[in-house]
């Protein structure tokens with residue numbers, strides 16, 4: 608999505624409706640800095656506020672995301688383009704999330720290994736040794752739920768039996784046996800259990 612074009616469009620619509628940035632911000636219950644950010648193309652309106660914003664500007668969400676008033680003639684083509692772009696955006700974000708997960712894992716392992724090595728080779732009291740090893744485990748204990756959440760929501764799991772791609776429940780991911788990102792889970796479509804791979808694309 609062309610953030611700069613959308614920003615300019617928001618500005619044009621705001622002016623057409625005789626609103627200052629401050630007035631529009633007040634109507635939406637946000638700061639005028641947020642409005643200014645959109646108009647400069649530095650941020651997109653939150654999905655939670657989009658409907659209200661469109662109401663104030665007297666445009667549709669489709670118009671907003673296209674950065675122009677969409678006529679009936681190009682409506683379908685336009686919606687499809689927006690949906691495709693959103694899918695692409697989601698894929699990009701999912702890939703980033705999975706990279707973040709790997710990074711969290713690596714950092715946790717480095718901390719754990721360093722402290723374990725120190726505890727094993729450096730002269731110290733016994734209780735300190737135990738404490739160091741326990742502290743070494745702390746980051747992974749804290750990070751694990753976040754990593755698992757990423758695993759659940761980023762991309763899809765693909766059923767080996769029927770090819771169905773879906774986002775499983777957190778509990779399914781939590782309890783499933785796994786080898787790296789491949790998990791042994793029950794497919795909601797065909798109800799068969801199989802080793803399901805993580806995939807980014809839906810189709």
Ligand SMILES: [Zn+2]
Pocket residue numbers: 766767768769770771794795796797798799
């Ligand atoms: Zn299946």
